[in-house]
Amino acid sequence: xxxxxxxxxxxxxxxxxxxxxxxxxxxxxxxxxxxxxxxxxxxxxxxxxxxxxxxxxxxxxxxxxxxxxxxxxxxxxxxxxxxxxxxxxxxxxxxxxxxxxxxxxxxxxxxxxxxxxxxxxxxxxxxxxxxxxxxxxxxxxxxxxxxxxxxxxxxxxxxxxxxxxxxxxxxxxxxxxxxxxxxxxxxxxxxxxxxxxxxxxxxxxxxxxxxxxxxxxxxxxxxxxxxxxxxxxxxxxxxxxxxxxxxxxxxxxxxxxxxxxxxxxxxxxxxxxxxxxxxxxxxxxxxxxxxxxxxxxxxxxxxxxxxxxxxxxxxxxxxxxxxxxxxxxxxxxxxxxxxxxxxxxxxxxxxxxxxxxxxxxxxxxxxxxxxxxxxxxxxxxxxxxxxxxxxxxxxxxxxxxxxxxxxxxxxxxxxxxxxxxxxxxxxxxxxxxxxx
Numbered sequence: 001x002x003x004x005x006x007x008x009x010x011x012x013x014x015x016x017x018x019x020x021x022x023x024x025x026x027x028x029x030x031x032x033x034x035x036x037x038x039x040x041x042x043x044x045x046x047x048x049x050x051x052x053x054x055x056x057x058x059x060x061x062x063x064x065x066x067x068x069x070x071x072x073x074x075x076x077x078x079x080x081x082x083x084x085x086x087x088x089x090x091x092x093x094x095x096x097x098x099x100x101x102x103x104x105x106x107x108x109x110x111x112x113x114x115x116x117x118x119x120x121x122x123x124x125x126x127x128x129x130x131x132x133x134x135x136x137x138x139x140x141x142x143x144x145x146x147x148x149x150x151x152x153x154x155x156x157x158x159x160x161x162x163x164x165x166x167x168x169x170x171x172x173x174x175x176x177x178x179x180x181x182x183x184x185x186x187x188x189x190x191x192x193x194x195x196x197x198x199x200x201x202x203x204x205x206x207x208x209x210x211x212x213x214x215x216x217x218x219x220x221x222x223x224x225x226x227x228x229x230x231x232x233x234x235x236x237x238x239x240x241x242x243x244x245x246x247x248x249x250x251x252x253x254x255x256x257x258x259x260x261x262x263x264x265x266x267x268x269x270x271x272x273x274x275x276x277x278x279x280x281x282x283x284x285x286x287x288x289x290x291x292x293x294x295x296x297x298x299x300x301x302x303x304x305x306x307x308x309x310x311x312x313x314x315x316x317x318x319x320x321x322x323x324x325x326x327x328x329x330x331x332x333x334x335x336x337x338x339x340x341x342x343x344x345x346x347x348x349x350x351x352x353x354x355x356x357x358x359x360x361x362x363x364x365x366x367x368x369x370x371x372x373x374x375x376x377x378x379x380x381x382x383x384x385x386x387x388x389x390x391x392x393x394x395x396x397x398x399x400x401x402x403x404x405x406x407x408x409x410x411x412x413x414x415x416x417x418x419x420x421x422x423x424x425x426x427x428x429x430x431x432x433x434x435x436x
Contacts, residue, residue, distance in 0.1 A: 001212070002229055006388050016378055016388060017208040024196030024231035025219060027212050028382045030203040030374050038204030039103045039375035040112045042120045043383045045199075046192040047096040049165040049238050049312075057172020058180060058188045060093040061130075061137060065185065066100065067091070068129040070122040073115070081115045089115070093170050096235065096312060097383055103372055106205040110214055113200075117218035120198070125189060130182045138178075141171050148258045148423040149304075149323060151250065156260035156319060156421035159248040165239050166312065195224050196232045201379030204371040234384050236269075237314040245417030247431045257326045257424030261336050261434070262319030263416040268311035268384065274360075274397045275405040276309060276318070276413065281356035282348050283307050283339065284320055288355055290339050291320065301328045301335070313384070318413055326424045333420075333434045344414050347407040360398050364391065 002020045006028070009015035015031045048059045067089075068075045082089040087104035089112075100120055102112040144150050154169050161167030172180075202211045219225045243264050266273045284291040284307025295305040302324035310317040320340075324332050348356070367373050368391065381388040389397075418435040 001216075003208075003212075007390050015208075018382065019208070019212045020229045020231060021195070021212070021216055021219070022225045022229060023194075023219075023227040024229060025215070025225065026199045026231055026382055027208075027215050028199060028201045028378045029206055029208045029211050030378050031206060031208070032204050032371060032374065035205055035371060036106055037103060037371050038106045038109045038112065038202060038206055039101065039371035040109070040116055041099050041101040041199075041201045041375045041379045042116050043199040043201065043379045044098045044100075044120070044193055045096070045197040045232055045235070045383055046098060047094050048168065048170040049095045050192070051165055051168075051188075055180075055184060055188050056168060056176035057137070058185050059098060060171050061133065061177065061180060061185055062123075062125075062189055062193075063091045063093045063098055063100075064133040064137060065125050065129055066119045066123040068133065069124050069126070070118045071124065072122070073118060078115060078119060081111060085111060087112065095166060095170065096238065097380070099376075099379070101372070101375065109202070109204075109206060109211070113202075113211070113214040114218050117200075117215065117222065120193065121219065121222035121224045123189065125182060125186045127182045130180075130185060134177060134180075137171065138174060141174060141177070144171060148252065148254055148256070149321075152258040152260050152421050152423045153319075153321070155248050155250055155423065156262065156419060157317070159246055159421055160243055160262070160264070160317065160419045162244055166315070195219065196227070196230065199379050199383045201375050201382065203374035203378065234386055235313040238312070243315065245419050245435060247420045247435060248422070249426050249429070249431060250421075250423045251425065251427040252423055253425050254326070254423065256323050257329045257422065257426075258321075258323050259329065259333070259423075260319045260321050260421045261333065261418060262317060263413065263418050265309045265316030265318040265413060266311060267314050267316055269313075269386070270311075270316075272405065272409050272412075273309075273311065275401045275409045277360050278353060278356040278398065278401050279343070279348070279406050279410055279413075280307050280309050280318070281359040282352040283343060285356065285359055290343075290352070291322075291336065294335050294339060295322060295324075295332060299331070299335070301325075301332050305332075326426070329422070329424065329426075333431075337434070340414050343410050347403060347410065350403075353401075353403060353406065357398055357401065361395055364394060364398075 007016040
């Protein structure tokens with residue numbers, strides 16, 4: 001085993017340590033001695049963008065199946081083991097990783113580690129469970145499709161990245177889920193759910209040595225600690241990152257139109273991401289942002305209006321979302337284009353930059369007030385970044401952003417070819433002028 005202190009912390013709190021176990025399994029902990037809870041996450045470096053066409057939807061399908069049973073626990077015992085001690089257990093699937101997590105009292109850490117390790121390493125994936133969860137996932141897709149505000153973001157990604165893994169929906173489609181059989185899902189599971197692709201992150205009132213011992217014991221029982229201490233390096237690229245521009249319109253008789261107007265953004269390791277973050281916060285990140293003020297406060301054209309960024313290994317997204325009455329969409333799109341053009345031409349004022357920085361700083365610090373968010377930060381950082389920046393380092397990077405850097409990022413990103421996704425009663429409407 002090899003143990004490293006990633007951050008020394010202060011006064012015994014905030015110490016972040018990493019141990020690499022045989023097989024490349026990484027264990028990362030952050031001490032929070034003033035709390036009584038512990039959050040445990042098992043992060044697997046595989047997401048929906050890694051799926052071949054014949055595996056489309058398999059990553060999310062596995063997220064469901066791993067809770068159905070192992071040789072030592074059935075589905076009821078998995079959930080009851082955690083809920084019976086007042087904890088919570090769940091999982092989520094993203095484009096580039098999957099996370100299984102639990103939050104319990106500090107004294108119940110051994111239970112959480114044992115259950116999660118059992119789930120991640122020893123799922124049975126039976127034919128019966130595959131068929132049962134197939135129905136559940138199809139219901140989840142149907143529920144998702146009933147919400148236009150969700151679908152429009154999916155349509156935007158598909159239009160931006162085309163028919164590629166990163167542009168496809170994480171849930172899969174009705175056809176792809178119906179086509180997935182037990183053998184194909186099990187093949188995917190055994191190929192990718194390996195220790196070298198896995199990070200176990202724990203935050204709370206814990207001792208690093210105890211966590212390492214618990215994780216090692218659980219993985220040894222599953223026979224999953226064989227091999228060298230080498231782990232998979234963070235991904236720097238992935239399939240299907242080629243982008244395009246255009247318009248996609250999904251005609252639906254909705255009472256509200258939903259739109260996303262945007263383009264590519266920054267990869268998660270791009271040094272300019274802090275400048276883009278400040279720009280995003282000032283342009284559409286809150287109630288004081290330009291877009292919110294112009295679209296909602298001054299003109300009353302929409303209830304919800306915001307901008308956002310998403311970052312991946314080798315690409316990213318910048319988007320503006322608005323939900324408005326179908327008759328107001330032309331006015332809304334004009335305001336979005338005008339405000340984007342104004343930022344490119346004039347930059348941001350000092351007050352806007354100050355608010356943008358403050359929003360980013362506050363969002364970062366306030367978002368790390370509990371064990372779950374701390375666990376997510378160190379787990380995701382270990383899995384997808386080459387280094388873990390301390391909170392103080394991130395705050396310093398935000399504060400160091402200059403007006404010239406923001407102007408340069410605006411001139412780059414906001415001048416890129418635009419993509420527009422729209423959902424609403426627009427069977428015969430031409431939106432091509434909106435992205436010219």
